[in-house]
Amino acid sequence: MTFVPANEGIAKLNPYQPGKPISELERELGLTDIVKLASNENPLGCSDKVKEAVAAELSEIGRYPDGGGFILKDQVQKQFGVAHNQITLGNGSNDLLEIFARAFVSSEDSVVYSQHAFAVYGLVTQAINAEAIEVPAKGFSHDLDAMAAAIKTNTKLIFIANPNNPTGTWFEEAEFEAFMQKVPANVIVVLDEAYVEYFPENFNSLKFLAKYPNLIVSRTMSKCFGLAALRVGFALASVEVTDFLNRIRQPFNVNHLAMVAAVAALKDEDFIEKSRVVNKAGMAQLEAGFKALGLSYVPSRANFILVDVQADPAQTFNALLKQGVIVRPVGIANHLRVSIGTEAENAKFLTALAKVLSLEATA
C-alpha cells in the first residue's frame, strides 16, 4: 500500500497507554475484588457534594453547556484570584496540554521536556511533528539548569511537571525562579501541577503568573478532587496567552455536569483535607512496607510512589495482576509506580508484592 493517509508526526506516534481498567482485568482473569493503584485516582472517590450537585443538574443534559464556562471560571477566580480572561478550561488537563502545543508550536519548532516526564508531553510534540528535546533527568528529578541550557532558537515551549509524574520528585520556588529568569520571554513554560493539592505548602505557582506572561499553570480535577471520569482541567496564564488558547479550544470541550461537579469539588475543602490525610498516611504505610521488604523507593510529594522492585517491571506487573492488583510499569528499569490507596488497598498490594517477589517482611 503506497497511500499513507496520516501526517508524518502521527504516522510515527505510539499512543498513550492508560492504566489497566478494573473491568478489563475482571474479564481477562475472572477475578473480583481487584485493587487498582495504577492511575493516581483518589481512593476516596469524589466528594458527596459533587454527587448531589451532579444529580441536581441531570435534567439539563438536553442543552449545550455554557461554552464560556462562567460558573467554573467564577469559582476558579474566587479561589485563585485569577480573572476570567486568564482561565482556559480543558476536557481534562490532557486536552489542555495538546491545546498548548497546537497554539504555540509548529513542525519547524522544538519542545523541551525532561526524561522520565509525563508521557503526554512527548506525544503532543510528536503529533505536531515538532522536534522533541528530551533533557536527561538528574537522578529521577527534572534538571532545570540543563533544561534552560537546552533551549534552542526554535524552542517555543517547555513542559515541566511539579511534582513530576511518574517519579513524584519536586523542586522549590527558588529553583523555579532561577529557571524562569533564564528562559527567553518568547518561550512558553507550562508548569503542570496535576498533584499540587497534596502538598500545597510546597510551592505557590500563582505568584509567578503576574511576573511571567510566558508562564502557563496547568491544573486538573482528576487527581485529588476525584473527578477523573468527568474530564476537567483548567489553565491559568496571562491574558495574551489565554486569548490564543481559547481561539483553538473546542467551544464545548467541558460538559455541563463536569463543570457543575468541578465547582462543587473546588468548594469542598474538607474533602480535599481528608484526601491529603489519607494520602499522607498511605504514603507512610507504603514507605514502611517497602523498608520492611528491603526495597528502596523515590521520595514523593504526589499521590503515588516509584518503588525499586529489583526485578523486571513488566514481569512483576503481570504477576501482581494475577494477585488482583493493578500497578503501573512506567518505562524505568526495575521500577513500578504505585498510586496511594486506602489502608486496605495498600495492605493488599504490599502482601501481593512480597509474594510475587518472594520476599519476607522484617518488621
Ligand SMILES: *Cc1c(COP(=O)(O)O)cnc(C)c1O
Ligand atoms: C494525571 C496527569 C495529568 C492529567 O490528567 P487529566 O485527567 O487529563 O486532567 C496531567 N499531568 C500530569 C503530570 C498527570 O500526572
